Structure formats: structure tokens, C-alpha cells
Amino acid sequence: MRTTTMITTTLVKNKVLLGLSGGVDSTTAALFLRERGLDVTGFYFDVLGNNEEGVEGAKEVADELGIDLIVYDASEIFKKIVIQDFLNSYSEGRTPNPCVMCNPNIKFKLLINHANSIGAYYIATGHYAQVYHDHDKDRFFISAGANRLKDQSYMLYRLGQDVLGRLILPLGNATNKDDVRSFARENNMSNWEKSDSQEICFLESDAGYASYIENQGRKLQPGDFVDLNGRVLGRHKGIHHYTIGQRKGLGIALGRPVFVTCIDSVRNTVTLGSNDDLMKKRIFSRDNFFTETSSQDMPEEYESGFECMAKIRYGAKPAFAHVRKADGRNGILQVEFDEPQRAPCPGQSLVFYIDDKVIGGGFIESCNSDFVH
Numbered sequence: 001m002r003t004t005t006m007i008t009t010t011l012v013k014n015k016v017l018l019g020l021s022g023g024v025d026s027t028t029a030a031l032f033l034r035e036r037g038l039d040v041t042g043f044y045f046d047v048l049g050n051n052e053e054g055v056e057g058a059k060e061v062a063d064e065l066g067i068d069l070i071v072y073d074a075s076e077i078f079k080k081i082v083i084q085d086f087l088n089s090y091s092e093g094r095t096p097n098p099c100v101m102c103n104p105n106i107k108f109k110l111l112i113n114h115a116n117s118i119g120a121y122y123i124a125t126g127h128y129a130q131v132y133h134d135h136d137k138d139r140f141f142i143s144a145g146a147n148r149l150k151d152q153s154y155m156l157y158r159l160g161q162d163v164l165g166r167l168i169l170p171l172g173n174a175t176n177k178d179d180v181r182s183f184a185r186e187n188n189m190s191n192w193e194k195s196d197s198q199e200i201c202f203l204e205s206d207a208g209y210a211s212y213i214e215n216q217g218r219k220l221q222p223g224d225f226v227d228l229n230g231r232v233l234g235r236h237k238g239i240h241h242y243t244i245g246q247r248k249g250l251g252i253a254l255g256r257p258v259f260v261t262c263i264d265s266v267r268n269t270v271t272l273g274s275n276d277d278l279m280k281k282r283i284f285s286r287d288n289f290f291t292e293t294s295s296q297d298m299p300e301e302y303e304s305g306f307e308c309m310a311k312i313r314y315g316a317k318p319a320f321a322h323v324r325k326a327d328g329r330n331g332i333l334q335v336e337f338d339e340p341q342r343a344p345c346p347g348q349s350l351v352f353y354i355d356d357k358v359i360g361g362g363f364i365e366s367c368n369s370d371f372v373h
Contacts, residue, residue: 015039015120016168017111020069022057024194025126025171028180030065031187032170033124040124042069043114045107047082047202049075057191064189070114074106081105083202083216090213090240091220093263093366094347097155097314098200104158112163122168129153130172131164132357139292140164142358146175154314157351157361160294210241223268225252228261228277236270239263245278245343259343279340283312284326285333285350285362292359296331302359309353310335312344312364318353333362 016033020026020042033040042065044058055071062069082102089096111123128145129152140161145151159167174180184192203212213220220238227233234252236242241249246260250272259278262271292299305324311317319337326332335350344350344364351361 010119011116011121012039012119013121015041015115015118016122016124017041017043017070017115017118017120018123019043019045019107019111019125020058020062021045021126021197022054022061022191022194023126023197024181024184024189024191025128025196027061027065027126027189027191028174028184029124029126029170030061030067031183031189033168034065034067038122039120040065040067041118041120042067043111044069044071045074045078045110046071047074047078047102047106049073061189061191070118072110072114074110077106078102078202087213087216087218089347090209091218091265093239093265095243095345096347097349098202099155100158100349103156104160104163108159108163108167112166115166122166123163124168124170126171127152127156127169128171128174129156129169131167131169134357137292140167141291144353144356144358145169145171146173147171147177150177153353153358154311154349154351157291157349157358158289160291162294164291210238213240221268223270225250226269226271228271228273233272239265239268239270242270244345263346275342278343280344281337281340283335283337283341283344283350284365285335286331286365288331288333288360288362290360298325299359306354308359310337311351311353312341313348316341321352323352332365 016038018026018030018033018040020030030040042062044055046055059069082098085101086096086098115123128147128150130143130145132141132143134141142153142156142159144153171180181192220240222235222237225233225236233254242260242263244260247257258272259275260270261273261277288296290298305322307322309318310321319339319341322336324334326334346364346366348364349361350364352359
């Protein structure tokens with residue numbers, strides 16, 4: 001394993017450090033970068049600390065590409081930030097998105113640090129998104145990828161200017177995943193047919209969330225299913241087995257379709273209701289981040305409120321919304337949608353777009369909050 005110091009050397013504009021997973025997306029990103037005449041070095045994040053299969057796969061791809069590869073054991077920081085947030089979130093009735101936590105706090109931070117250490121000005125990944133430079137503001141923004149089915153801009157909303165100004169996303173203009181695979185095949189890459197990676201990189205392919213959480217020592221207790229009036233309907237297995245909007249696997253028969261509408265970790269209850277009960281026009285977000293300021297500080301032009309397209313989860317369609325500061329609660333934003341959104345889930349991100357450009361976002365507030373309606 002190669003380690004590096006964080007001493008910044010002279011940065012060279014034709015050098016780029018690429019996050020190389022061994023999958024076809026990052027491989028094709030390397031091919032595109034090399035085609036542009038850039039000197040590419042691969043960087044493999046070992047988030048498990050013992051992922052021999054993943055390391056060997058990345059090394060094989062790097063050898064085929066003819067590029068250097070840095071292998072970095074990120075398991076300690078990954079466990080401290082991403083896995084602990086994952087465990088805490090489910091224990092507190094939220095549904096986390098580990099990629100949203102990993103990208104700004106680990107992946108892109110490490111890419112910048114190691115790019116500095118080898119003198120690479122640019123960093124790159126195989127994400128399906130684009131980087132937009134607003135020349136009037138001299139600010140950089142993530143924008144939606146050309147392939148809307150694969151668009152990953154939602155996952156990158158918490159990246160700041162220090163990253164975006166040096167980031168290249170070679171697959172941003174790719175409109176079809178088949179074309180990406182074809183390009184890898186045409187360049188004789190052995191992994192061109194490799195299947196896409198799973199959503200949660202640290203879970204075994206056959207492991208469920210609940211069993212993983214329990215294996216990490218979080219033994220959550222059974223409690224009550226209740227209706228919207230607090231009437232007990234039955235017993236649940238522990239709140240980590242459930243997420244907002246869930247219908248299947250509840251283990252309770254009430255003679256009608258019911259869905260999880262709220263999870264209360266304090267009372268250890270899971271509220272069940274109808275599909276209509278899941279529809280919300282007003283949602284609140286906390287721990288907000290704005291790309292332009294690279295912080296929670298709202299740009300001046302948005303202070304009095306703004307209109308945008310917003311997504312309540314990665315797979316959701318953007319929907320028109322009005323955003324303003326919530327009355328009486330510092331740091332909380334009130335987001336009012338024109339059309340009701342189904343099952344906004346605490347812990348997931350609410351991301352704001354203007355003209356396909358990501359301007360910021362935050363985490364959906366708990367359904368137990370006094371500010372949720």
C-alpha cells in the first residue's frame with residue numbers, strides 16, 4: 001500500500017488524479033481523460049480495509065490502462081464518518097444516504113489531498129454529472145448529467161468550490177450507458193461487461209440493512225405499531241427494519257393496505273397509515289449547504305426566498321418548489337411544493353436545482369418535528 005504526505009507541490013495542469021474503482025464507469029473516464037492528452041493516475045479507496053478483490057480489480061484495470069495506481073486504506077475514516085452515521089441514522093428512525101456523507105467528507109477530500117501530493121491540478125471521477133462554470137459569478141456548480149437515467153448530481157450537492165474548481169467529470173456528456181461500455185470494449189478493456197456496483201458499498205450483496213446494523217452491535221428493541229391517533233395496532237421488530245413509505249415486510253395484517261408514515265425513536269413506535277398520508281407538500285430541511293458559498297450561508301440573492309426544482313430522493317423526479325427560511329427556527333428551510341411529494345424520508349437529502357444546476361440542499365427533517373406538516 002502506498003501512502004502519501006499532504007504537502008502541496010507545484011500543480012501541473014495536464015495531470016489528473018482519478019478515482020478508479022475497477023468498474024466500467026471509472027475505467028471509461030480514464031480512457032476519455034487520456035484521449036484528451038491528460039496524464040492520469042488512478043486512486044483506489046479501500047473503504048473496507050481488507051478488500052483484496054477490489055484492490056486486485058483496480059490494479060488489473062490500471063495495468064490495462066498503463067497508468068499508475070495509488071491504493072489508500074480509507075477504512076478508519078470511513079467507519080468513523082459514514083458507517084457511524086449509517087448506524088446512528090437507522091437507530092434514530094432516519095434513512096441515510098451513505099454516498100452523500102462520503103463524497104464531501106472522504107472521497108473528494110482524499111482526492112484533493114493526494115492530487116496535491118503528486119502535483120496533479122485536476123481530480124476526476126466516473127460520476128454521471130457535469131461541472132458548470134458560472135463566469136459571471138466565477139463560481140463552479142454541479143449540473144445534471146446528459147444521461148438523465150443515470151444522473152448522479154443529487155449525490156454531489158455538498159461539494160464546495162475547493163473541489164468543483166478542480167473537478168473533471170468525463171462521463172457528464174455521455175447519454176447512454178451502452179455507449180460507455182462500447183467505448184471500453186473498443187479499447188480492449190476486460191471489464192467492459194462488468195455489472196454496476198451495488199448501492200451500499202460496505203454491505204455484502206446478500207446482507208440486509210437490519211442484519212448489518214445488528215451485527216455492528218446495535219440491538220434495537222421491538223415496539224408498537226400505532227395509527228395516526230396513537231392507537232396501538234400491533235408490535236414491530238425494531239425501528240431499524242423500517243423506512244418511510246414501506247409497505248412490504250411489515251408483518252402485520254389489518255385488512256387494508258398500510259404504509260410506514262413516521263418512525264419515532266424516542267417512543268420506539270412506527271406509525272402506519274394510508275398512501276394519502278404519505279403525500280406532503282411542505283417539507284423542512286436542516287444542515288443545509290449552498291454551493292456558491294461552500295457553506296450553510298445562503299447566497300444573498302436567495303435570502304428572501306427562491307423558486308427552484310427540488311428532489312426529495314435520488315430516484316425522484318425534480319418538482320417545482322418555493323423555498324424560504326422557516327419561521328422561528330434558525331438554519332431550517334421550509335420547502336413548499338406545488339404538487340404533493342410521496343414519502344419524504346428523514347435522513348434523505350432535499351436537493352435544489354435551478355436550470356439543471358445544483359445550488360444546494362439539506363437533509364429532510366424528522367417527521368416528529370413540530371415544523372413538519
